[in-house]
Amino acid sequence: MHEIFHTKPEPVTGYLVGIRRDSMTAREATEHLDELEQLSATYGIPVAGRELVTLREINAATLVGSGKVEQVAVACRALDAGVIIIDDELSPSQQRNWEKTTGLAVIDRREVILGIFADRARTSEARLQVQLARAEYSLPRLTRAWTHLERQRGGGGARGGAGEAQLEVDRRLLRNQIDRLKRELKHVRQV
Structure with missing residues (x-):
């Protein structure tokens, strides 16, 4: 080994x-x-x-x-x-x-x-707040992650391509994560 x-x-x-x-x-x-x-x-x-x-x-x-x-x-x-x-x-x-x-x-x-906040967050509420802020900050910036797939668009009358499809999947996943973090944060604040 x-x-x-x-x-x-x-x-x-x-x-x-x-x-x-x-x-x-x-x-x-x-x-x-x-x-x-x-x-x-x-x-x-x-x-x-x-x-x-x-x-x-x-x-x-x-x-x-x-x-x-x-x-x-x-x-x-x-x-x-x-x-x-x-x-x-x-x-x-x-x-x-x-x-x-x-x-x-x-x-x-x-x-x-x-x-900096992410590095220093200690409580579960603080960590959730930072995760939520980062996710909300990242959502409109997702397009840069999939620019390498831009050339795969088109063909056969299909809309979009691999890059666009992956981008939509990532946006949906990130929106779901944002919703989950908001629910968790609400729960932590009620406890």
Whole structure:
């Protein structure tokens, strides 16, 4: 019989992208980015680099301009960063567009905070709340998981394809999980 040794993988390093909106001073934006760096460290992602982007107008596809996304990708490759952490909340499509352009995992501030809560939840109610929050956060983001099956669509007049069918199955399962977690949470609160 062979022994299998599991080694803990080296932690992936992150690259932070701070967003300075018109309503923020440079100092406020920097403090917000400093806080995200601390949150990232708490979550177990050491920071390889960071930059602050002044947002003049919102790009619906990526939040920031496509040129800035490319610049961030270049910086990440130079620093060997494995994940980009955006100091703002991204829509699911913005997150997918960042990932498609950079080829890296992209998470936002909310995902980091949910991860920290998940790591630290001790009571059954707290664990259920975190599981529910993560499931609700994940539901609109499911499409990225099945993009490798997109080419299997069509043919023979059939609607959709393997990727679409699997996506619908996953959505249904996740909705069922959300409903179950809500029931469990309600039960725990009544006890």
